[in-house]
Amino acid sequence: MANMHKMANMHKIEVKDGVDQKTVDAVREVGQIYKHGWNTDIEMDYAPKGVNPDIVKLISKNNAEPAWMTDWRLQALERWERMKEPKWAMVSYPEIDFQDLYYYARPKSMIEKPKSLDEVDPKLLATYEKLGIPLKEQMILAGVEGAENAPSEGRKVAVDAVFDSVSVGTTFQAELKKVGVIFCSISEAINEHPELVKKYLGTVVPVSDNYFATLNSAVFSDGSFVYIPPGVRCPMELSTYFRINAENTGQFERTLIIADKGSYVSYLEGCTAPKRDTAQLHAAVVEIIVEEDAEVKYSTVQNWFPGDENGNGGIYNFVTKRADCRGDRAKVMWTQVETGSAVTWKYPSCILRGNEAQGEFYSIAIANNHQQADTGTKMVHLGQNTKSRIVSKGISAGVAQNTYRGLVSMHPKAKNSRNYTQCDSLLIGGNCGAHTVPYIEVRNNSSRAEHEATTSKVDDDQLFYCRQRGMDEEAAVALVVNGFCKEVLQALPMEFAMEAQQLVAISLEGSVG
Amino acid sequence: MGFVEPKNSLVDLWLNRAESLTEHGWSEQHRLNAQARLQSMGLPNRRDEYWKYTRPDRLIESTVPSAVTLSSEDQSLFSNFEQIKIVFIDGVFSPEMSDNLEGQDVSIELLSQTKAKDGHWASDMYGQLEATGQSPVARPLATLNTALAEEGVLVHAKGATLKPVHLVYLRQNESSDVMLHHVVKVDSGASLSLLESGPAGARSNFVLETDIGAAGSFRHVRIQGRDHQRLAATHHFARLHQESIFKSFTLTANGALTRNECVIELLGDDGIAHVAGACVGDGDFVHDDTVFVTHDAVGCESRQVFKKVLRNGATGVFQGKILVKQDAQKTDGYQISQSLLLDEDSQFLAKPELEIYADDVACSHGSTSGAVDEDALFYLRSRGVPKAMATDMLTLSFLAEAVNEIDDDQLIECVVEWLEGWLARRRT
Numbered sequence: 001m002a003n004m005h006k007m008a009n010m011h012k013i014e015v016k017d018g019v020d021q022k023t024v025d026a027v028r029e030v031g032q033i034y035k036h037g038w039n040t041d042i043e044m045d046y047a048p049k050g051v052n053p054d055i056v057k058l059i060s061k062n063n064a065e066p067a068w069m070t071d072w073r074l075q076a077l078e079r080w081e082r083m084k085e086p087k088w089a090m091v092s093y094p095e096i097d098f099q100d101l102y103y104y105a106r107p108k109s110m111i112e113k114p115k116s117l118d119e120v121d122p123k124l125l126a127t128y129e130k131l132g133i134p135l136k137e138q139m140i141l142a143g144v145e146g147a148e149n150a151p152s153e154g155r156k157v158a159v160d161a162v163f164d165s166v167s168v169g170t171t172f173q174a175e176l177k178k179v180g181v182i183f184c185s186i187s188e189a190i191n192e193h194p195e196l197v198k199k200y201l202g203t204v205v206p207v208s209d210n211y212f213a214t215l216n217s218a219v220f221s222d223g224s225f226v227y228i229p230p231g232v233r234c235p236m237e238l239s240t241y242f243r244i245n246a247e248n249t250g251q252f253e254r255t256l257i258i259a260d261k262g263s264y265v266s267y268l269e270g271c272t273a274p275k276r277d278t279a280q281l282h283a284a285v286v287e288i289i290v291e292e293d294a295e296v297k298y299s300t301v302q303n304w305f306p307g308d309e310n311g312n313g314g315i316y317n318f319v320t321k322r323a324d325c326r327g328d329r330a331k332v333m334w335t336q337v338e339t340g341s342a343v344t345w346k347y348p349s350c351i352l353r354g355n356e357a358q359g360e361f362y363s364i365a366i367a368n369n370h371q372q373a374d375t376g377t378k379m380v381h382l383g384q385n386t387k388s389r390i391v392s393k394g395i396s397a398g399v400a401q402n403t404y405r406g407l408v409s410m411h412p413k414a415k416n417s418r419n420y421t422q423c424d425s426l427l428i429g430g431n432c433g434a435h436t437v438p439y440i441e442v443r444n445n446s447s448r449a450e451h452e453a454t455t456s457k458v459d460d461d462q463l464f465y466c467r468q469r470g471m472d473e474e475a476a477v478a479l480v481v482n483g484f485c486k487e488v489l490q491a492l493p494m495e496f497a498m499e500a501q502q503l504v505a506i507s508l509e510g511s512v513g
Numbered sequence: 514m515g516f517v518e519p520k521n522s523l524v525d526l527w528l529n530r531a532e533s534l535t536e537h538g539w540s541e542q543h544r545l546n547a548q549a550r551l552q553s554m555g556l557p558n559r560r561d562e563y564w565k566y567t568r569p570d571r572l573i574e575s576t577v578p579s580a581v582t583l584s585s586e587d588q589s590l591f592s593n594f595e596q597i598k599i600v601f602i603d604g605v606f607s608p609e610m611s612d613n614l615e616g617q618d619v620s621i622e623l624l625s626q627t628k629a630k631d632g633h634w635a636s637d638m639y640g641q642l643e644a645t646g647q648s649p650v651a652r653p654l655a656t657l658n659t660a661l662a663e664e665g666v667l668v669h670a671k672g673a674t675l676k677p678v679h680l681v682y683l684r685q686n687e688s689s690d691v692m693l694h695h696v697v698k699v700d701s702g703a704s705l706s707l708l709e710s711g712p713a714g715a716r717s718n719f720v721l722e723t724d725i726g727a728a729g730s731f732r733h734v735r736i737q738g739r740d741h742q743r744l745a746a747t748h749h750f751a752r753l754h755q756e757s758i759f760k761s762f763t764l765t766a767n768g769a770l771t772r773n774e775c776v777i778e779l780l781g782d783d784g785i786a787h788v789a790g791a792c793v794g795d796g797d798f799v800h801d802d803t804v805f806v807t808h809d810a811v812g813c814e815s816r817q818v819f820k821k822v823l824r825n826g827a828t829g830v831f832q833g834k835i836l837v838k839q840d841a842q843k844t845d846g847y848q849i850s851q852s853l854l855l856d857e858d859s860q861f862l863a864k865p866e867l868e869i870y871a872d873d874v875a876c877s878h879g880s881t882s883g884a885v886d887e888d889a890l891f892y893l894r895s896r897g898v899p900k901a902m903a904t905d906m907l908t909l910s911f912l913a914e915a916v917n918e919i920d921d922d923q924l925i926e927c928v929v930e931w932l933e934g935w936l937a938r939r940r941t
Contacts, residue, residue: 088562090868412857427872430839436867440880445854448883451865 037275047104076217165221189225223253259294292327304340311370314342325357349378367400376406396432543640547659580742604691618672642750662694670705682711701726712738755781789918794827808841823859
């Protein structure tokens with residue numbers, strides 16, 4: 001008995017002075033209680049294991065795609081077969097056998113596509129209900145139980161629900177259609193709006209962009225498609241919820257968002273998976289096109305199963321996300337709260353092509369137990385007077401490794417551009433690691449790039465203000481930095497902010513750069 | 514994979530030169546080891562991540578592009594100090610111009626004069642620090658140096674040496690390819706100052722290996738000469754033991770391509786390592802500071818301060834890394850790299866990295882890049898300072914943080930005067 005007690009203690013996180021107990025508790029909670037770890041018992045239809053031209057053709061056929069799309073996929077596969085898996089990220093995982101995965105799995109009830117949400121298998125609807133994502137068209141207020149019965153003051157969120165390889169349904173489509181917004185699964189868009197898909201697909205993340213994006217281009221099964229017409233402010237938040245359910249299955253979704261001139265959309269992405277002791281692959285591609293004066297807000301709460309405390313199972317999350325600000329004054333804002341996945345490899349990026357374009361990246365990445373996160377952003381300044389801002393907070397505990405990897409590039413023609421980068425890391429316990437790998441390339445002198453990674457270098461004026469009122473330096477820094485972390489959370493839309501705040505009730509005392 | 518072939522044959526081309534080396538003795542085994550290591554690692558090419566921003570081609574070509582020599586005004590540098598001066602002309606020791614190689618508490622020998630001996634104290638260090646410094650990132654140019662260098666100084670400080678040792682590198686030949694490999698050992702409690710100056714060769718490849726014993730201290734100030742077309746690759750490997758102090762400062766002006774690598778290992782508790790650099794470049798100028806500091810002991814402090822002033826299309830590169838191993842608690846690591854771009858064409862490329870495995874540490878880094886502050890310029894001009902002079906004043910004040918890392922006022926004065934001269938020559 002005494003021995004058992006000892007064993008239990010061994011897994012306790014050792015806490016150093018200066019680290020807030022609340023922080024420790026919050027991190028521990030995030031790591032140990034994975035409340036979305038259940039699975040849905042549902043009959044599935046699988047394609048045979050492995051990837052080859054036949055599988056690609058099968059996926060294309062199941063989605064009833066036109067020939068040009070099948071060819072596009074086959075070309076991607078051909079390229080992928082000649083590529084090598086990248087090894088530069090600071091993550092290590094056992095070799096993935098890409099031929100030992102299912103590339104396509106759909107619930108049997110989805111073979112005949114239901115015509116409306118009323119026809120969808122109730123088991124699937126119950127799955128999303130349980131995840132807190134009701135697919136009924138109703139007002140929802142996140143985080144408040146019973147809100148679905150609440151009267152009309154609630155906010156509307158349209159949801160596209162992706163279950164393993166297929167989209168289960170998309171809510172509020174009719175209402176969105178009234179203002180001209182197209183929100184549907186990408187498989188639907190390929191058939192219904194081929195001119196838009198043809199024009200934009202693969203123009204932000206080219207087929208040959210990187211190993212995982214190329215694989216995705218060949219085998220992506222579903223995902224979301226959004227088109228906001230010129231001058232339209234999308235009347236509700238759009239959201240995609242990804243659920244991996246089947247075992248040994250890879251999920252490859254593709255999201256394409258087009259914000260035409262002067263439009264605005266806020267897009268949310270959530271993801272969970274059941275607890276399994278074998279690792280699963282998730283390789284997604286998100287492409288965003290932002291035209292003149294348009295604005296896109298993309299928020300993610302990534303909560304894939306992170307593996308158990310011994311590092312078994314979990315999702316390998318290898319994602320390529322990129323936004324192309326094509327027009328002048330286009331604006332994109334990435335906000336991510338990364339708490340899940342065994343291995344994360346993800347760099348949501350902004351190409352600031354138009355003049356006065358703006359890119360923002362706010363990130364909180366928490367890695368616990370055996371999790372490894374290599375994440376960050378790329379800000380490529382091509383247009384004049386472009387601005388970017390990067391705020392990244394990395395928190396490591398257990399034996400986790402957390403890396404910020406980023407690029408800020410100011411091209412010779414990107415005159416008068418500005419970048420501000422701040423990345424802070426916090427280590428809890430002596431067996432984890434926190435790393436920072438920024439690349440800063442400034443190729444003209446009217447631009448300014450600032451990279452900071454220290455808590456003592458928070459805004460001097462704010463510090464001075466606090467100190468002048470009698471606070472000691474440490475308390476002043478803590479206050480300012482705490483305010484900063486809140487700012488990242490506040491960048492999230494309300495629906496997510498609640499969930500994220502629960503995940504990250506964290507302060508940054510004792511942090512290192 | 515067609516590019517592998519020429520890369521290997523270039524290694525062979527270089528190593529063929531080793532066959533003509535005649536001396537045997539204590540250093541031979543170290544060279545042979547280095548040759549074998551070089552064969553397996555190959556020479557750098559521009560696809561290497563570690564050479565992302567600086568193209569190594571001109572540093573490894575088998576023939577040296579010739580570089581015009583400037584008048585040798587640099588000879589007078591540091592001449593106001595009492596010192597032990599050791600002069601090399603195109604990499605060859607000049608006994609006539611050098612002082613007597615004797616000093617209190619210090620022994621100074623030339624590599625070429627000791628090579629025939631069978632045993633030497635430097636045998637424990639020669640090529641050894643360089644070999645350790647190859648992990649986790651390969652530095653093939655340093656290995657090339659170990660394999661081929663025939664000259665260098667072996668300095669052993671046994672007490673508190675009073676006079677600094679000054680290595681002066683002069684140039685006469687327009688296409689000299691100079692390789693020097695120095696070894697410096699500072700005993701426990703001992704101290705040494707090392708000065709380096711001069712343009713060296715049309716192309717230079719220098720390695721300096723330094724071991725500092727417990728409570729020892731080593732101070733190093735280097736001014737890399739101002740010949741416009743010269744090429745240089747330098748590697749400084751330092752190993753610090755308990756409570757030892759290491760301070761190194763490099764000033765670089767001009768030069769078509771300079772890559773200065775500094776690899777520091779803090780092996781004993783409470784060590785202090787400061788490495789700083791200031792560079793001023795005009796036109797055809799690529800300057801690369803690559804620093805790797807490993808904290809492998811408790812309570813150590815490291816500082817990296819690098820400032821670059823760039824104009825007329827000059828390029829500045831900084832790759833700095835602080836690695837804090839798991840047991841290196843109470844580490845204080847600081848790293849700053851900044852550039853001042855004086856016109857539209859210049860560029861600054863930086864990769865300031867942290868890799869931290871200990872939780873009770875304070876590590877920070879900062880990197881900025883931008884033009885002269887218009888407000889400050891306006892302030893000075895409104896008080897009657899002409900624009901060119903005001904720009905120079907702001908440039909000097911920008912460089913000051915790096916220059917002030919030198920902890921000797923007389924040396925600071927020397928460096929500032931030299932910088933003022935450089936700026937004055939460019940004032941329009």
